[in-house]
Amino acid sequence: MTSVLLIAERDDQGEISQSTLQGITAANTLTNANVTVAVVGDAAGSASTLAVNKVITISAISAADNGIYERVTDEVAALVSSTAPDVVILSKTDFGSVVGARLAFRIDAGFAADCIEISKSSDSVSVTRPVYGGSALAEYEIASSPAVLTLRAGAYEPTNDDGTPEVESFSSEATAEQHASVSDTILEAREGVRLEDADFVVGGGRGLGGPEPFSVLTDLANVLGGAVGASRAACDAGWIDHSHQIGLTGKSVSPDVYIAVGISGASQHMAGCSSSRAIVAINKDSDSNIFKEARFGVVGDWEKVLPAFIETVRELRA
Ligand SMILES: Cc1cc2nc3c(=O)[nH]c(=O)nc-3n(C[C@H](O)[C@H](O)[C@H](O)COP(=O)(O)OP(=O)(O)OC[C@H]3O[C@@H](n4cnc5c(N)ncnc54)[C@H](O)[C@@H]3O)c2cc1C
Numbered sequence: 116m117t118s119v120l121l122i123a124e125r126d127d128q129g130e131i132s133q134s135t136l137q138g139i140t141a142a143n144t145l146t147n148a149n150v151t152v153a154v155v156g157d158a159a160g161s162a163s164t165l166a167v168n169k170v171i172t173i174s175a176i177s178a179a180d181n182g183i184y185e186r187v188t189d190e191v192a193a194l195v196s197s198t199a200p201d202v203v204i205l206s207k208t209d210f211g212s213v214v215g216a217r218l219a220f221r222i223d224a225g226f227a228a229d230c231i232e233i234s235k236s237s238d239s240v241s242v243t244r245p246v247y248g249g250s251a252l253a254e255y256e257i258a259s260s261p262a263v264l265t266l267r268a269g270a271y272e273p274t275n276d277d278g279t280p281e282v283e284s285f286s287s288e289a290t291a292e293q294h295a296s297v298s299d300t301i302l303e304a305r306e307g308v309r310l311e312d313a314d315f316v317v318g319g320g321r322g323l324g325g326p327e328p329f330s331v332l333t334d335l336a337n338v339l340g341g342a343v344g345a346s347r348a349a350c351d352a353g354w355i356d357h358s359h360q361i362g363l364t365g366k367s368v369s370p371d372v373y374i375a376v377g378i379s380g381a382s383q384h385m386a387g388c389s390s391s392r393a394i395v396a397i398n399k400d401s402d403s404n405i406f407k408e409a410r411f412g413v414v415g416d417w418e419k420v421l422p423a424f425i426e427t428v429r430e431l432r433a
Pocket of ligand 1: 319320321322323345346347348349360361362363364365366376377378379380381382383384387397398399400403415416417418
């Protein structure tokens with residue numbers, strides 16, 4: 116039986132995050148998976164009703180100190196040593212990217228980041244991940260045990276099932292010497308769905324010409340029940356916060372529809388959105404690379420195209 120340890124994350128409300136629920140679906144695709152979820156802090160909220168075999172609470176760290184990656188890495192490494200799973204899965208978030216890579220180094224295991232598919236044979240784990248800005252998919256085999264990997268948001272559907280897992284507590288000596296603690300947490304103000312969880316993402320780039328047009332993109336995102344993203348050029352210009360940046364050095368999204376407005380489609384941008392189910396481009400340059408990536412495209416000035424587009428979407432959804 117393949118034993119899987121999934122390192123959970125919580126959302127702003129303290130509930131188990133959508134990306135962790137997607138990780139449970141992914142874990143269950145592995146042959147005869149025996150899934151354990153590790154949660155920092157206690158098993159409050161939805162953690163105690165996850166549809167998995169076991170929930171292990173890492174009690175030496177409070178949920179508030181979750182952002183101290185060094186301590187979480189210490190505890191997770193000790194947990195992996197004591198439970199010897201075949202596969203360790205994290206989400207491709209800031210937390211998962213930092214803790215996953217450190218964990219793999221610490222325990223001398225193979226590591227694959229940003230996976231969109233996983234499978235297990237008798238002696239190795241196979242993963243698929245986008246490369247070259249999403250223009251190709253590469254398959255890797257990880258022969259180490261455990262294999263450590265991070266999963267791209269949206270690569271699997273989140274599980275809707277509830278369960279009655281056995282709940283256990285784990286604490287090592289690793290964090291006895293506490294180096295730091297979180298003194299304050301400032302939550303980013305956000306309306307609507309999280310960018311990584313949105314089914315519709317409207318991304319804006321340098322072609323918007325300034326910060327104001329992002330309110331038009333927000334209108335469209337609201338009509339669709341989606342979220343607003345941006346290229347690095349738009350973020351670097353200070354038109355929108357970097358938390359909206361999509362791409363190699365930003366967030367990865369896999370929505371049903373990604374609408375790119377005034378974005379040229381540089382490989383570093385596409386690295387974060389190429390696994391969208393459909394890309395729609397609005398760009399005034401017909402030679403722009405984004406049209407090679409898009410399933411649907413409009414060649415034109417966004418200022419003319421977007422109001423009519425929003426009106427039509429509004430009518431269709433009414
Ligand atoms: C190491 C590294 C990491 C990077 N990481 C990222 C990353 O994570 N995310 C990211 O996005 N970029 C990243 N970049 C930058 C990336 O290479 C591009 O420079 C950036 O994506 C360009 O942003 P853009 O498409 O908004 O701007 P541009 O490339 O300038 O494109 C603007 C587009 O708008 C169109 N346009 C102009 N006016 C209009 C109009 N009125 N109506 C419609 N269309 C119009 C133009 O035709 C053009 O195609 C990275 C670069 C490096 C070197």
